[in-house]
Amino acid sequence: MSDVVPMRVAVVGAGVMGRYHANVYAALPDAKLVGIVEPDPTRRADAAERYGCATYADLDALLAAGPIEAVSVASPTSTHFDLVRRLLHAGVHVLVEKPVATSVVHARELAALSRARGLVLQVGHITRFFRAVEQLREQVRTPYLIEARRLAPNGRIQDVGVVLDLMIHDIDIVLGLVDAPVIDVAVAGHTVGDGEHEDVCAAQVRFEGGCVARFLASRVAPDAERTLVVAEAHQTFRLDFGRAPHTEMAVYRPQRDVAEGSHVHVDRYVVYEDNPLRKEMTHFLARVRGRTTPIGTLEDDLRSLTLATDLLTRLRAHRSALPSLP
Ligand SMILES: NC(=O)c1ccc[n+]([C@@H]2O[C@H](COP(=O)([O-])OP(=O)(O)OC[C@H]3O[C@@H](n4cnc5c(N)ncnc54)[C@H](O)[C@@H]3O)[C@@H](O)[C@H]2O)c1
The missing domain is CATH 3.40.50.720 (NAD(P)-binding Rossmann-like Domain)
Structure with a gap:
């Protein structure tokens, strides 16, 4: 009690x-x-x-x-x-x-x-409470390539586009892994039908130090997919978030064996995600009671939103420059 x-x-x-x-x-x-x-x-x-x-x-x-x-x-x-x-x-x-x-x-x-x-x-930002994301943060040091794909056949949310709806999750994960300023951004996307906001968006972000992050988000995809690949020189992680309540995690490590030549060693894990929303809300109540410090600060939230809205500004500028379809 x-x-x-x-x-x-x-x-x-x-x-x-x-x-x-x-x-x-x-x-x-x-x-x-x-x-x-x-x-x-x-x-x-x-x-x-x-x-x-x-x-x-x-x-x-x-x-x-x-x-x-x-x-x-x-x-x-x-x-x-x-x-x-x-x-x-x-x-x-x-x-x-x-x-x-x-x-x-x-x-x-x-x-x-x-x-x-x-x-x-x-x-x-619920992904901060995924154990697989916590493990990734503990193990990843110098990623040079990150690829995040978040695709859904569900366009239920219509007051914002897919960047603020879905891609923001991956932006927040990536910014939790790469502590460097963004130096270059490329973005493309489109709206299906006569909706006001983008339904598909692809973006490539380059960080100071050389890491490249590539994002694809869609809410009009035929099949759902939520995957993340994080590559470092000596190891590559692949996470599949689409297996709730588990996240499937694979770690690929190239091996050089004089006798056998080069090959890749693969470790596979299944991480049980013990109700991330309950963890997030328990953390919130503990913060209100002054019993813990934040997992993710308001500055982290602002950084994620800044990148997301920057992508949107560029996407809109890019779209208005395109000739309209007959
Ligand atoms: N963390 C996640 O994984 C996750 C997943 C889905 C949605 N979301 C977020 O949750 C929020 C809600 O999304 P949803 O999918 O539940 O949408 P939803 O449309 O299912 O629910 C929104 C509800 O809010 C009500 N509402 C509208 N205006 C209101 C107002 N002024 N005051 C009180 N209620 C009002 C609506 O009637 C509706 O019942 C969005 O911000 C979305 O980005 C987060």
């Missing part, structure tokens, strides 16, 4: 991610899920029945109902800035789904506000 008084928490947005957050809070002994904000009446009714807590049509109603210590924001990305800002002004600690905002200016404002108010603002 925990001797800790459960923290009063709420979830804003009861869609796909919001329900995952609510499930975790409902199961954590040191949290008490006291409210859910959801504008859609059907989803709101479903959440009320499922979690047995109070539900509200908007954030003001939640804040007016009583004290809340911490909130998960899992609404569409385009709403994050406004909602997170209001929560921080109300003195509430915030775990916001990635990305924190759609612009770096907004992200900086939220980071500054959380610091000024002495509140935790954690961005839900």
Whole structure:
């Protein structure tokens, strides 16, 4: 039995991610899920029945109902800035789904506000809580080539494009492995149908020191794929994140044997990912209680968003320079 008084928490947005957050809070002994904000009446009714807590049509109603210590924001990305800002002004600690905002200016404002108010603002970069990613960080020293592919047949999220929706995960992993400034970027992509945002994006980023990272993200791919290859001179890692709840990991090491000539030694592992979202949320609550330091700082979040939005700016400039189709 925990001797800790459960923290009063709420979830804003009861869609796909919001329900995952609510499930975790409902199961954590040191949290008490006291409210859910959801504008859609059907989803709101479903959440009320499922979690047995109070539900509200908007954030003001939640804040007016009583004290809340911490909130998960899992609404569409385009709403994050406004909602997170209001929560921080109300003195509430915030775990916001990635990305924190759609612009770096907004992200900086939220980071500054959380610091000024002495509140935790954690961005839900869930891949930081994958054991395979932790192991990669421990083992990789000087990568010269990284290839990240994140493809899905699912264009459900439409308020942002595939860079802020999917590629941001890989950008965050890569920036966790390469501690050097970006010196060169090439980007291409396209939008399917008459959507406002890109559905496919390919990017190549060169870092000072020579490492090249290549990204491909799509939400209109026929088959799902989530893989990452990280090459160093003496070893290459290949991760397959598409095997939930496991990540498959292979390490290739070239061997030179006088008798047998050159060959490649391969070690294969299966890493059990023990509910990364629960780890992320437990970490958030521990931070709110002042019991741990952040895994990934607001500066790390800003660095990922800066690169992602830089890719978008270049992609838009590139697209507007292309002749339009007849
Ligand atoms: N960490 C991850 O792996 C991961 C995966 C998917 C989505 N996400 C992020 O989670 C967020 C939500 O994505 P989703 O897939 O759950 O979307 P979703 O569309 O399934 O759910 C969003 C919900 O928010 C509600 N909503 C809209 N405006 C609101 C407002 N002003 N206040 C409160 N609720 C509001 C919508 O009605 C909807 O129910 C996005 O920022 C997305 O990038 C993260």
